[in-house]
Amino acid sequence: MPTVVYGGQSYECGEQSVLDCLTAQGVPIPSSCRSGSCQTCLMRAIKGSVPEKAKAGLKPTLAAQNYFLPCSCYPEENIEIVLPAEGMGKIEATVASVEYLNADILGIKLHPSKPLTYKAGQFINFFRDAATARSYSLASVPALDHELYLNVRKVPSGLVSGWIFSNLKAGDTVTISEAAGDCFYVPGKPGQNILLIGTGSGLAPLYGIIRDALLNGHTGQISLYHGSYNADGFYLVKELQKLEQYHSNFRYTPCVSEGEAQKDYAQGMVLDIALADNPDLSGWRIFLCGNPDMVNAAKRETFFAGASMNDIYADPF
Amino acid sequence: MSLYTEIGGEPAVNAAVDIFYRKVLKDDRIKHFFDGVDMGKQASKQKAFLTMAFGGPHNYTGEDMRKGHAHLVAKGLNDSHFNAVMENLGATLTELNVPGHLIAQAAAIAESTRKDVLGK
Numbered sequence A: 001m002p003t004v005v006y007g008g009q010s011y012e013c014g015e016q017s018v019l020d021c022l023t024a025q026g027v028p029i030p031s032s033c034r035s036g037s038c039q040t041c042l043m044r045a046i047k048g049s050v051p052e053k054a055k056a057g058l059k060p061t062l063a064a065q066n067y068f069l070p071c072s073c074y075p076e077e078n079i080e081i082v083l084p085a086e087g088m089g090k091i092e093a094t095v096a097s098v099e100y101l102n103a104d105i106l107g108i109k110l111h112p113s114k115p116l117t118y119k120a121g122q123f124i125n126f127f128r129d130a131a132t133a134r135s136y137s138l139a140s141v142p143a144l145d146h147e148l149y150l151n152v153r154k155v156p157s158g159l160v161s162g163w164i165f166s167n168l169k170a171g172d173t174v175t176i177s178e179a180a181g182d183c184f185y186v187p188g189k190p191g192q193n194i195l196l197i198g199t200g201s202g203l204a205p206l207y208g209i210i211r212d213a214l215l216n217g218h219t220g221q222i223s224l225y226h227g228s229y230n231a232d233g234f235y236l237v238k239e240l241q242k243l244e245q246y247h248s249n250f251r252y253t254p255c256v257s258e259g260e261a262q263k264d265y266a267q268g269m270v271l272d273i274a275l276a277d278n279p280d281l282s283g284w285r286i287f288l289c290g291n292p293d294m295v296n297a298a299k300r301e302t303f304f305a306g307a308s309m310n311d312i313y314a315d316p317f
Numbered sequence B: 001m002s003l004y005t006e007i008g009g010e011p012a013v014n015a016a017v018d019i020f021y022r023k024v025l026k027d028d029r030i031k032h033f034f035d036g037v038d039m040g041k042q043a044s045k046q047k048a049f050l051t052m053a054f055g056g057p058h059n060y061t062g063e064d065m066r067k068g069h070a071h072l073v074a075k076g077l078n079d080s081h082f083n084a085v086m087e088n089l090g091a092t093l094t095e096l097n098v099p100g101h102l103i104a105q106a107a108a109i110a111e112s113t114r115k116d117v118l119g120k
Helices: A018-024 A060-064 A159-167 A200-215 A237-246 A270-277 A292-304 B003-007 B009-026 B039-053 B062-074 B079-095 B100-111
Strands: A003-006 A009-012 A043-047 A079-082 A090-102 A105-112 A123-129 A132-137 A148-153 A173-177 A194-199 A222-228 A250-256 A285-289 A312-315
Touching (some): A003 A018, A009 A018, A132 A148, A132 A159, A132 A200, A194 A270, A200 A222, A222 A270, A237 A250, A270 A292, A292 A312, B003 B009, B009 B079, B039 B100
Parallel strands (some): A222 A250, A285 A312
Antiparallel strands (some): A043 A079, A123 A132
16 A cells, blocks of 8 residues: 655555545645645645646646645555645755846856756745845756856845845855746647746746747747846846847847837837737746736736636746 | 536636636726735635536535635625626636526525625
């Protein structure tokens, strides 16, 4: 009979679902509908795999990370499981390089001390000390880049970004967490159109996701809109233009929200421009990163424009 | 055959959830109840609600319904808002070409939660 390991204890579920089995033993697991709908009891398998039925209805990015619903899970092999917030271990990393991408954003490359499993677009937590950390998205792609690549924006009186800007240098050892988050590209549906909207350093995960999609042979349109107050805020411009040259299905549109209209830039709010260019988003996949107000408005507006809720991925930072 | 099977099961719920949630969020009578709510999490709740209304598996009790909506009742949730949701549910099913007698059954299930949802 398969065993289920949770919190260092072994359980045998018999005919019961994993949720019923754990709660019957007094293990507190949040739950509500207990029938595979509400997803309140979401857990993650860190060893072994669960039957596909236990992943029914989950976002593809969650299923790809072995998340599952214990209320619908009748294991066929031994598994070890955790709650979603657990399992983000800490690791050491060496700073390989630090460079200014523009006046407010640093590009930081890190060598983790042991191999880190991640998807382009996920985030890690970067620790200043044991109690102070901030999340930064990964712009690197595991199959393309040897180092982890972060874009760190200087936040006014930011505890972590301020420290990074004034202290961090190549050769330093820092502590980061393992990667998490569900804002990333899942292969399959290569012909699906993809819209990506970002502001400021929200470009980082999008840059990783775009290169990951292209690497996977994505054939649908891939349209990136990057918003900034003025032209000084853009970065990775040459890299993005080069991708445009090599891939006819990729289009990069930098958008300036303030000041006069200029050649090479669309003029206006990034969300308005993206929606005006793409008024019908039925069947599209959407990625949104950056300013929380923009991200929240964009979730609603892209959904109203026809995108399915299950196809909208967002990180509000 | 059960209502849930007849209406099309989980695929039918998946087809309905985006349409229904879009209608609810655009409805001036009720959209303010969703301000500041995480849209992804809310979509899961809409899915659980539709599963129940379609006669599918669920474990909601009247007590769950009361607790889950108490904060909205405190903000003024009343019969007119419940009616608006019922209207959006009917319009969603009509849009999906669900036969009238099945829509009536789904509406009856949703209607049976009215007292608990409104804390009466």
